[in-house]
Structure formats: C-alpha cells, structure tokens
Amino acid sequence: MLYIYANLFSEFQCQMCGTCCQNNWMVTVDQTCYQRNADLFRVTGRVDEFNEAFLAIESPSLGEYAMIAKQPQGQCWFLQPNNLCRLHKEAGHEHLDVVCKTFPRYPMNTARGIELTLSFSCPAVLKLVSESYLEIIRSEVRPVHIYSENFVTQAYPQQYSLDHPLHYYFELEQHFIDILQWRSLPMEDRINRVCDTIDILCSNKPDDMGREITRLIYRNYEQLETADPCNPSQDAGSILVENFFVNTVFKKLLYDHGLKRGAAILQLFWSHIRQKSEQEIEEAARWEKIRRAIFEMEFEYSHHRRQFSNRK
Numbered sequence: 001m002l003y004i005y006a007n008l009f010s011e012f013q014c015q016m017c018g019t020c021c022q023n024n025w026m027v028t029v030d031q032t033c034y035q036r037n038a039d040l041f042r043v044t045g046r047v048d049e050f051n052e053a054f055l056a057i058e059s060p061s062l063g064e065y066a067m068i069a070k071q072p073q074g075q076c077w078f079l080q081p082n083n084l085c086r087l088h089k090e091a092g093h094e095h096l097d098v099v100c101k102t103f104p105r106y107p108m109n110t111a112r113g114i115e116l117t118l119s120f121s122c123p124a125v126l127k128l129v130s131e132s133y134l135e136i137i138r139s140e141v142r143p144v145h146i147y148s149e150n151f152v153t154q155a156y157p158q159q160y161s162l163d164h165p166l167h168y169y170f171e172l173e174q175h176f177i178d179i180l181q182w183r184s185l186p187m188e189d190r191i192n193r194v195c196d197t198i199d200i201l202c203s204n205k206p207d208d209m210g211r212e213i214t215r216l217i218y219r220n221y222e223q224l225e226t227a228d229p230c231n232p233s234q235d236a237g238s239i240l241v242e243n244f245f246v247n248t249v250f251k252k253l254l255y256d257h258g259l260k261r262g263a264a265i266l267q268l269f270w271s272h273i274r275q276k277s278e279q280e281i282e283e284a285a286r287w288e289k290i291r292r293a294i295f296e297m298e299f300e301y302s303h304h305r306r307q308f309s310n311r312k
C-alpha cells in the first residue's frame, strides 16, 4: 500500500483548544458509535441524558445515524469548560466517533493508495503550516494510525473515459502543485496559470486528450523556467497562502468539483484572502488576517461543500 501525505501530517499535535468542538457545525455519528454510546449510557444509568445528547437524524444513513446535541452557547454537548471532552475522559479515545477521532486529519482513498493531509480549519494546523512549505511524501510506511472507514473523498480517475481531462487527474494534480510552488512567480500568477491551463483544457476538445495535456505541461514548464523571476516574500503569511492552495489541490478539490468549477473556487479563495489582507503591511497583522480568511474559507468549504458547487 502506498501512502501519499503532506509532510506536516505526522507533526500535528492537538493543542486541546476546543475550537473544533464549539463551531457552527454538526457532529454526526454512525450507527456503531450511536449503539456504543447507547450501551455506555444504559449501563451507567443515564438513559435520559443519552436521549438528550444523541439526536435522531430524519433520514439516517449508516455513516450519519444521529447527531450530538449542542450546549446553549453552541459547544458540543460533551465539551467541558476546560475545553476537554467529557466522553473522551470517561470512555477513552477509541470510544469516540470516527469524525472526532480523525479531525483535523483528512484521509482520502484514491487509485494511488491512501492519501493524507490536514484540514486548515484547526488553529494548531494553521500555525504549523505557516512555518515551512508543504512537501508531498510517498512512502510504503503508514505515517500514523488511520481510521480507514472515514475517507473524506475518493479519487479513481480511470473511471473517466480517455477523452476526459479527469482521466489524467494525477498528472494534472502533480503539475498544478508544481506551479503553485513555483516561488519565483507571485502567487496570483501561479493561481492564474493553473486556471488558464484548466480553461484551455476545458474549452478545446482535442483528438487526443492525453497528448494535449502533455503538451500543455511541457509548455508551462518551459514558460515558467524562462519567466522573469520575482522575489516574493517568504514571510509566514506568504508560506501559509502557498500551503493553503497546495493543500486544497492535494485535497482533490479539482477532482471533486471538476476542473472548471474547481478553478472558479480557487479564484474565489484567492480573492477572499487578498481582499482581507492586502491593506495590511505589518507582517504579524497580515498573517493574522490571512489566517482568519483561510480558517473561514476552509470551514465553510468543509461544511457546505455542495453549496460551493454553485457559488459565484
């Protein structure tokens, strides 16, 4: 089995800040976790609390069987004032639902193997990814334990026909990550080049899609190598922005939404980050604004993914 993962993946350590347990999102539990808790609360004589804390979902599925209720201020039912989880304290990590055990890790099941990264909607991750550039590692050694039943996405490009650009998704992903990490170009130019390449691919109907993609990739590398180098800033804000776009592509946004819609979402992310941070010259304040903007975008994207397909 091949593991493909962002180098910072295994460096992440939860800081117990509780942010993920008091956000405006619903924690859903699968049927197994629901039953595990039903048993725990029954044997400890707390059936009434169980009925209050685990709320039925109207149209349940195996993966989303019930949801955990919130406290009046929006915190998870089990979050204590010290930001620790009462359920974790009582029954241990293994007892938790797979979402709680996994976040902010982002496991993906793909034709290449298991791919792993982190969600940027966790403050500890945002700090970590502001310090050094992301690298994508390939290894046959699993970097950490993975709850394999909870893949966030699946990518099997061979299911697309040979004349569809997504058939060549992995080649494109690698190429787009290379462009996004081409540090002698300003970030805006890198994003535009990714989007322009997608535009060409989606507007033409070449006789041989594979050959057209190879031609575009070669053309891009040639032009990138001969472009006038600039001296982009390498401060924490700039590192964070680059890593966010690399991670977003690695998280298969362009596969999940399709290339064209995915490119529009990348542009949307870029304009949000720029709008929030471009007036700020002071380095620490600029990083804070970028960090906030990325947190918002990542949070909204993770929890309202379907709406992003139609967002203008």
Ligand code: SF4
Residues within 6 Å of the ligand: 013, 014, 015, 016, 017, 018, 019, 020, 021, 103, 104, 121, 122, 123, 124, 125
């Ligand atoms: S937001 Fe991140 S650091 Fe904070 S409790 Fe959740 S996983 Fe841990």
